[in-house]
Amino acid sequence: MPGVSELSEFFRTEFPQQQVVIESVGNRAARIRRPVDAADLRPGNTVSGPFMMGVADTALYAAILAEIGLVALAVTTSLNINFFRRPSATADVIGDCKLLKVGKKLIVGEVTLYSAGDNKPIAHAVGTYALPD
Numbered sequence: 430m431p432g433v434s435e436l437s438e439f440f441r442t443e444f445p446q447q448q449v450v451i452e453s454v455g456n457r458a459a460r461i462r463r464p465v466d467a468a469d470l471r472p473g474n475t476v477s478g479p480f481m482m483g484v485a486d487t488a489l490y491a492a493i494l495a496e497i498g499l500v501a502l503a504v505t506t507s508l509n510i511n512f513f514r515r516p517s518a519t520a521d522v523i524g525d526c527k528l529l530k531v532g533k534k535l536i537v538g539e540v541t542l543y544s545a546g547d548n549k550p551i552a553h554a555v556g557t558y559a560l561p562d
Contacts, residue, residue, distance in 0.1 A: 431499055436491055439499050449487050457528040459492035462521045462545065476516040476551075485510060485540040485554035488524030493536050493558055496528060502561040506535070510554040517544040522551070534560055 431439070436451050450462040461484065469480040486505055493503055516522060523545055528538040535557055542552040 430495055430497075432495070435499070436494055439494065440487075440491075443501060447483075447487065449484075449491075451491055452523075454491060454495035457492065457496055457531065459488055459495060459524075459526045461488045461491055461524045461526075463487070463524070464521050465516075465518065470518055474518045476518060476522065478510075478512065481512070481516070481522060481542055481552050482508060482510055482554070484522045484524045484542060485526075485552070486556065488526035488540045489538045489554075489556045489558060492526040492528050492538055496531055496536075497560070500561060503536075503558050506557045506559045508554060508556040510552055512552045513550055516542075516551040517547065520547070521545040536560065 433451050440449055448464055452460040452462055463484050465476055469476055471477045523543040524540050526538050526540045530537040537557050540554045541550045
């Protein structure tokens, strides 16, 4: 199965618009990091919800691809997120994903989001991906 370097290359090729760093993958898990810049902020100097949902979705995708291989047609079928507290506007957002169920057609995982340098979660997401036939 693909490791960090293969997944990093896959993301650079397939999603060049994302500035995601894959820090680790394996054992049905992944950890990613995404830098925050001014375009990702909302009034009040807070990181936007769509940005955090994107980090959660990307962490799920990385964990799934590390588990099943580089299947570009796996797609999100649901993503539910709970926002706990305001993230730092000056720190990267970290997404720690654990896959809860890996089936033949669906994969379910959870992602806890953090501001880099802080161990208190800023959000928690649960998502489901459908696998191609």
